[in-house]
Amino acid sequence: MANASSAATLSICSSSSSSFFSHIPTRVPSQFSFNHQKPKCRLLTIRAAVYTAPSPTPMPAASSSGIVLVDKSDSDKVNRLKSVYLEKIVPILKEEFGYNNIHEVPGIEKIVVNCGMGDAEQNSKGLEATIKDLSLITGQRPVKTRAKKSIASFKLREGTTVGIAVTLRGNVMYSFLDRLINLGFPRTRDFQGVNPNSFDGHGNYSIGMRDQSVFPEIRYEALGKTRGMDVCITTSANTDNEAQRLLALLGMPFKEGAGPTVLLRRKRKKAHHFDSKIKGKK
Structure with missing residues (x-):
């Protein structure tokens, strides 16, 4: 009987304790919380360096007209x-014209843009x-060009402004x-x-260009009087054939089936040629 009564009291105590502890919040207040920092350990990462041999540079793509096309990587x-x-x-010009030195290869020295x-x-x-x-188009502020001498028939005086010009070099x-x-x-x-x-x-x-509005820097709605401009490209080439080949490789759209022509000038006859013809007629 004593054992049964003790077991009954234990069950009552356990049930009462469980009901009592169920009302206690299980969350520990922040003032009693302990900050346990996790041990920091370095993770060793092994990177394998793979050497790849440089691939040979491919030849530039060229169209049927011989113009070097710009790759997509170069456009950026x-x-x-x-x-x-x-x-x-x-390299193409050096191989075609047989230059011994790389400094003999023609290049562009300057570009002069003039607007009268x-x-x-x-x-x-x-x-x-x-x-x-013109400063928006070229990226450089032009200067005023002035008349060097007076011309009465054109009502032009020396020193008056007759246009603007800009000289471009480098990039x-x-x-x-x-x-x-x-x-x-x-x-x-x-x-x-x-x-x-x-x-x-x-x-x-x-x-020679008749309209400057072809450049995207010029807004069409803000355009007043349409003006043209002259573009002079100065190269270091000795002949016109070399200069034309240089500009064609750069992408200059020349007319098909034409090239630089050599103008043959006739010799100017002197006075004694005419005198001999007059004497022969007599």
Whole structure:
């Protein structure tokens, strides 16, 4: 009987204790919590360095006309035309013309952009607007060109402003030529290629453009009077054939089936030739 009573009391105590502890919150307050920092252990990572032999540089892709096409990787570069010239065009020119030294390979020295304005003295606002547009196109502020001597028939005095001009060199020059070839010419109305006979005989090439709005820097709605400009590309080539091949590899869209022609000038006859003909008739 004693054992049964003790077991009954134990069951009552256990049930009462379980009901009592069930009301106690199991969450420990923050003031009694202990911050146990986990031991930091460095994880050793082994990286295997795999050496890959450099693959040979592929030959530049060329179209049927012989123009070096710009790769997609080159299009992301800032001065892509300059990199294409140094990496691809120089070896091609050296092989075609048989240059012994790399410094003999022709290159572009400078580009002069000229815009004539006959009413520059009477239209100061138009002059400032043209200077602003040309600076946006070329990336460099142009200077005013002035008359060197007075011409009475044209009502021109010495020192008056007759236009603006800018000379480009270096990276700015390659950037402007890239935009001229790939953006300016394709947006020109009824464009069928540039004239290949515009060389001066010393490797320099001149282009005339009637409208400046073909460049995307000029907003069409903000365009006032349409003005043209002259672009003169100065190269270090000795002949026109070398200069034309250089510009063609850079992407200049020449007209098909034409090339630089050599003008044969007739000898000027002197006075004694005419005297002999007159004497023969007599």
